[in-house]
Structures are given as structure tokens and as C-alpha cells.
Amino acid sequence: MRLLSISSGKVMPLFGSHHPNYKSVASAINKESISNLNNPVPVEITRLGVAGDEQADPSVHGGLEKAIYVYPVEHYAFWNELLTRETKKLVNLPLGAFGENFTIEGLLETGVYIGDRIQIGDLEFTVVKLREPCFKFNAKMGYKGAAKAMLQSGFSGWYLRVNQMGTLTVGLDIKVIPGQRVTSIADQNKTLFNRGNQKNLWD
Known part of the structure; x- marks a missing residue:
């Protein structure tokens, strides 16, 4: 288990026909890798996450409880295949x-479970919850079914406190210190999906 990339982004207009009321919304979902295995630049991590990173809506992203959003690289193949098929363009x-x-x-x-602690180098984090997708994710992916x-x-990723x-460099090993291990991120995903929570998906 290791850290492959650290990404950051600024709030800017996000365009797309993926919401019935908006043609453009403010979002910082467009993030770029600022440190990766090809360019392993040290990055400062504060209580609010990656230094210089922004969030457009602090009620759903960012803050102390959602300071860092984590996503497994293993899911990229699924999305590349899905989006290539749905958009008819190579993704x-x-x-x-x-x-x-x-x-x-x-x-x-x-x-990974809610309450697990994650150590990367000298830094430590706590797993807080899954990421819930909304219509902005559809716009970012250019596919109205992306959030669904x-x-x-269940490929949601999760938030860390x-x-x-301190300072992080990519390539470092990740160590998980188990908490009570009652609810995994996968369990949270299943509960959310079974609840039929389709609000703001607009598919």
C-alpha cells in the first residue's frame, strides 16, 4: 500500500448540461497532480488538507472532517472503460x-473502516466517511450517469481527518491501524445505494 499522487485544485466554473437549473457551477473538482512518482515534490499537509487546495462548497467538501479525499488507483480502469464506452471517445x-x-x-x-487510522510517513489521518457523488461529478466526467x-x-473513495x-512525499508506504472496525466504507456505500439515495444525481 502506498501513496502514488497528491493533487490540488482551485475553485473555478464547471460547465455541463448535467443539472436542470444550472449551466455552470463553482467547483474545485478539477484537480491536478502536483506530486507524483515522476515528480516527487514534497507537499505540505495542514489540518484542512493539502496546502493551497480549495473547495467551492465547504458544507459537503473540505473542513476538518473532510480534509483529504482519497481514491484508489485500482478503480481507474473501470472508469476509463465505462467512459470510453458511454462517451464514444477514448478516455x-x-x-x-x-x-x-x-x-x-x-x-x-x-x-478500510470508519475510525481506522492511516499512517503515511510521519503523518497520521483518521477515516471519516465515504464520498457521496453529486451532479458536479457528472459534469466533471462528461457523463450524466457517472454519479449513479x-x-x-461502490468505487467511492473516502475522506480523512x-x-x-507535516510534509508528505509520494511513494511512501501506507499503514492502517484498525479502529473498532464496525462499518467499512464498502458497507456505507451499500447502505447508501440500498436507501435509493438518488438526490442530485439527475440521471
Whole structure:
């Protein structure tokens, strides 16, 4: 298990016909990898996440409880295939494409639980909850069924709280310190999907 990429983004207009009331909304989902295995630049991590990263709507992204969004690189193949099929264009998503701050490998939603602590180098984080997709995700992916596909697949990623601030470099190993292990991110996904929570998906 290791950290492959750290990404950051600024708030800017997000365009798309993926909501009945808006042609453009403010979003910072467009993030770029600022440190990766090809360019392993040290990055400062604060209580609010990656230094310089922004969020358009603090009620649903960011803050102390959603400071870092993590996404497994293993899911990229699923999305590249799905989006290539649905958009009829060859898609090869770059790291950071899901708006994640940390792209990781070797740890999936089935293996991480709410309350688990995650150590990367000298820094420590706590797993808080899954990521719930909305219409902005559809706009970012250029596919109106993207949010629904995230719910159905369970490939949501998850949010972290920052316990120990400092500087991170990609390539570091990830260590999971188990908590009570009552509810996994996969369990949360299943509950959300079974509840029929389709609000703001507009599919």
C-alpha cells in the first residue's frame, strides 16, 4: 500500500448540461497532480488538507472532517472503460481526475473502516466517511450517469481527518491501524445505494 499522487485544485466554473437549473457551477473538482512518482515534490499537509487546495462548497467538501479525499488507483480502469464506452471517445483519466487529493494503491473500500487510522510517513489521518457523488461529478466526467455508476460500483473513495500535520512525499508506504472496525466504507456505500439515495444525481 502506498501513496502514488497528491493533487490540488482551485475553485473555478464547471460547465455541463448535467443539472436542470444550472449551466455552470463553482467547483474545485478539477484537480491536478502536483506530486507524483515522476515528480516527487514534497507537499505540505495542514489540518484542512493539502496546502493551497480549495473547495467551492465547504458544507459537503473540505473542513476538518473532510480534509483529504482519497481514491484508489485500482478503480481507474473501470472508469476509463465505462467512459470510453458511454462517451464514444477514448478516455484515459489522469491522476486526480475524481477530485481526490491522494491517489493510492493497495487499499480499497472493502478494507478500510470508519475510525481506522492511516499512517503515511510521519503523518497520521483518521477515516471519516465515504464520498457521496453529486451532479458536479457528472459534469466533471462528461457523463450524466457517472454519479449513479459510482454508487452502484461502490468505487467511492473516502475522506480523512488530519491528526498529524507535516510534509508528505509520494511513494511512501501506507499503514492502517484498525479502529473498532464496525462499518467499512464498502458497507456505507451499500447502505447508501440500498436507501435509493438518488438526490442530485439527475440521471
